[in-house]
Amino acid sequence: MPATGAKPSGTTDETDAAQAVRQMFDSIAPRYDLLNHVLSANVDRLWWRRTARRFRPILADPDASVLDICCGTGDMTMALLKHRPQGARPILAADFARAMLSRGALKFGGPGVGARAAGAAYAVPLEADALHLPLKDASLDLIVTAFGFRNLANYEAGLREFNRVLKPGGQLGILEFSEPGGLMGKVYAVYFRRVLPAIGRLICGKNGPYNYLPTSVGNFPPPAKMLALMQSTGYEGCGWQPYTFGIAGLYTAKRSLVV
Numbered sequence: 078m079p080a081t082g083a084k085p086s087g088t089t090d091e092t093d094a095a096q097a098v099r100q101m102f103d104s105i106a107p108r109y110d111l112l113n114h115v116l117s118a119n120v121d122r123l124w125w126r127r128t129a130r131r132f133r134p135i136l137a138d139p140d141a142s143v144l145d146i147c148c149g150t151g152d153m154t155m156a157l158l159k160h161r162p163q164g165a166r167p168i169l170a171a172d173f174a175r176a177m178l179s180r181g182a183l184k185f186g187g188p189g190v191g192a193r194a195a196g197a198a199y200a201v202p203l204e205a206d207a208l209h210l211p212l213k214d215a216s217l218d219l220i221v222t223a224f225g226f227r228n229l230a231n232y233e234a235g236l237r238e239f240n241r242v243l244k245p246g247g248q249l250g251i252l253e254f255s256e257p258g259g260l261m262g263k264v265y266a267v268y269f270r271r272v273l274p275a276i277g278r279l280i281c282g283k284n285g286p287y288n289y290l291p292t293s294v295g296n297f298p299p300p301a302k303m304l305a306l307m308q309s310t311g312y313e314g315c316g317w318q319p320y321t322f323g324i325a326g327l328y329t330a331k332r333s334l335v336v
């Protein structure tokens with residue numbers, strides 16, 4: 078049975094699961110960026126950049142409305158911003174963990190952050206739950222989410238909520254980990270399931286979050302199931318592009334024109 082949503086250990090229902098996820102990310106926020114870069118040997122930066130490049134045509138339109146959901150500390154948002162022209166409509170960068178979002182806001186915030194050039198594109202932080210977005214129906218041209226979707230308490234509800242706020246024909250990009258097959262998969266599994274949690278524990282001084290990471294990737298639907306779920310929730314042109322031997326990959330789709 079494929080998982081219907083994230084279930085951190087000890088949680089019994091979706092409300093419980095969402096709360097545990099939020100608390101976990103709030104608790105690791107101070108060390109999140111350092112851990113990310115160390116554990117991925119900086120390959121995460123390539124993945125964010127590659128994802129942003131995929132949506133260059135939409136991002137280049139100054140009037141396009143763009144949401145980075147589960148933005149965390151904002152590195153995906155920063156990669157998207159690189160493709161926004163001067164004076165573009167700000168990107169909405171949303172997350173439900175305040176400690177993660179406030180770190181992100183320091184990077185991508187509005188005019189006045191750092192030495193931002195006048196007119197440079199920026200993002201607006203929004204504290205919001207991906208399953209209950211405070212946004213109007215059919216209001217967005219693009220939704221991107223990086224390494225956040227797997228943490229939702231209900232994947233189908235997440236896809237339906239994204240579908241609600243996307244314009245017909247609007248695009249969705251979900252960057253997520255996956256489990257590579259073959260010999261590479263076996264070698265990677267040792268790193269991901271044994272080495273990574275140990276390093277995570279060392280740097281952030283906590284057991285839970287870096288045990289949760291491999292478990293949650295293991296429970297996440299494999300590409301064929303995820304694509305079928307996207308198709309059944311109102312998307313067309315669904316595809317998956319593996320990154321770095323399939324350690325990660327980008328799901329892409331458009332909201333169907335016919336609902």
Ligand SMILES: C[S@@+](CC[C@H](N)C(=O)[O-])C[C@H]1O[C@@H](n2cnc3c(N)ncnc32)[C@H](O)[C@@H]1O
Pocket residue numbers: 095098099102113146147148149150151152153171172173174177205206207208222223224225226228229230
């Ligand atoms: C692994 S981090 C990814 C952060 C960032 N996108 C990145 O690529 O580094 C996952 C983020 O998803 C957020 N998240 C998980 N479930 C969420 C939900 N239901 N609504 C909003 N944010 C959520 C967490 O708070 C966390 O900041």
